[in-house]
Amino acid sequence: MSVESALASRKSVRAFLPDPVPEAVIREVLDLAARAPSGGNVQPWRIYVLREDAVARLKTVMGTRVPEAPMGEPMEYAIYPKGLTEPYRTNRFGIGEAMYKKLGIPREDKPARLMWMANNFQFFGAPNGFFCFVDKQMGPPQWADLGMYLQSVMLLLQERGIDSCPQEAWAMYPQTVREFVGAPDNEMLFCGMAIGHMDKSQAVNDVVSERMPLEDFASFVD
Numbered sequence: 613m614s615v616e617s618a619l620a621s622r623k624s625v626r627a628f629l630p631d632p633v634p635e636a637v638i639r640e641v642l643d644l645a646a647r648a649p650s651g652g653n654v655q656p657w658r659i660y661v662l663r664e665d666a667v668a669r670l671k672t673v674m675g676t677r678v679p680e681a682p683m684g685e686p687m688e689y690a691i692y693p694k695g696l697t698e699p700y701r702t703n704r705f706g707i708g709e710a711m712y713k714k715l716g717i718p719r720e721d722k723p724a725r726l727m728w729m730a731n732n733f734q735f736f737g738a739p740n741g742f743f744c745f746v747d748k749q750m751g752p753p754q755w756a757d758l759g760m761y762l763q764s765v766m767l768l769l770q771e772r773g774i775d776s777c778p779q780e781a782w783a784m785y786p787q788t789v790r791e792f793v794g795a796p797d798n799e800m801l802f803c804g805m806a807i808g809h810m811d812k813s814q815a816v817n818d819v820v821s822e823r824m825p826l827e828d829f830a831s832f833v834d
Contacts (some may be wrong), residue, residue, distance in 0.1 A: 618770040623821070625775040625806070626711070626731070627814035628738040632664050633774055633807055638740060641772070643725065645764035649757065656754040658745040658751050658763045660793040667741055670792055674733040682726065684784030688800045691780045700826065707821045714815050732781040738806035743782065743789055745799040758802055777806040 613621075642659060650656070662670060696704065709719070717724045735741045737831050746758055766776045782789060782804035789801050 613771045613801070613828055615767065618735055618767045618820075620774075622766055622770045624777040625738075625808075625810045626736045626777060626816045626819075628736055628806060629811045630737070630806035631809050632739040635663065635807075636776070637639060637772060638742075638752040638807065641765055641768040644768055648760040648764040650760075651753050654750075654757065656746050656750045656757050658747070658795070658799055659740040659742055660745065660795060662740070662793075663740060664739055665733060667739060671734050672769055673788065673792065674785070677785065678730050678733050681785075683783055685787050687783055688786050689783065691783055695726075699828070703824070707819070710821070711819050714819050729781070732779055733785070735779075735804070735806040736777055737811070738808035739778070740807040742807070743804045744802045745790075745795050746802050748800050749800055750796050755802070762803070762805065765805070773809075775808060775810040779804040779806060 638661060642661070646655065646657075662759075693705065712719070712728075713790060715728060717728060731737075744758060744762060746754065750801055762778055766778065769776050780803045786801040789795075789804070790799070795801070
């Protein structure tokens, strides 16, 4: 698979089959992805991979934790800026509305939307997953490095016929995740990632997010 094909076919999968991904494949991908660019070669990513039994245990933990704290725990960073302006606000809410429309959940049915949101904390049924942490001393340049590393992971998985879903939603439960994986206090949870094979029978996986045309975000300077 070419890089172009992997990039074009990759999407955030929100319903997975139970078939596990071999650990050797996950190890290979995470290792190769470390060739991602890193300013000053700092390599700020810290990865905690959950084996299948650990994924199952965490799903049980979260099955209790989410009803206990439906709005999450004290967060260590804001996933989205307050007062998000256009066109970013429309981009963000557009994909959500497209997804809920495909699921048949109307805007006014907030309980149903919250119940669906809770699927994040079951890794959308994926049998494999990992968490990405970063040392709290790191700043925006190193956070950009995390994105390049995670994108490399997703493209390498796609090349191997494996689907994924990066999940910043996990940042809503930093204390629970930190305790579960044994991360030190100096590390901040950035996101989780679900790994597995897409369940093509689920309508939610038919959703493809739109991208703005090049002219809306790129300027060519003479």
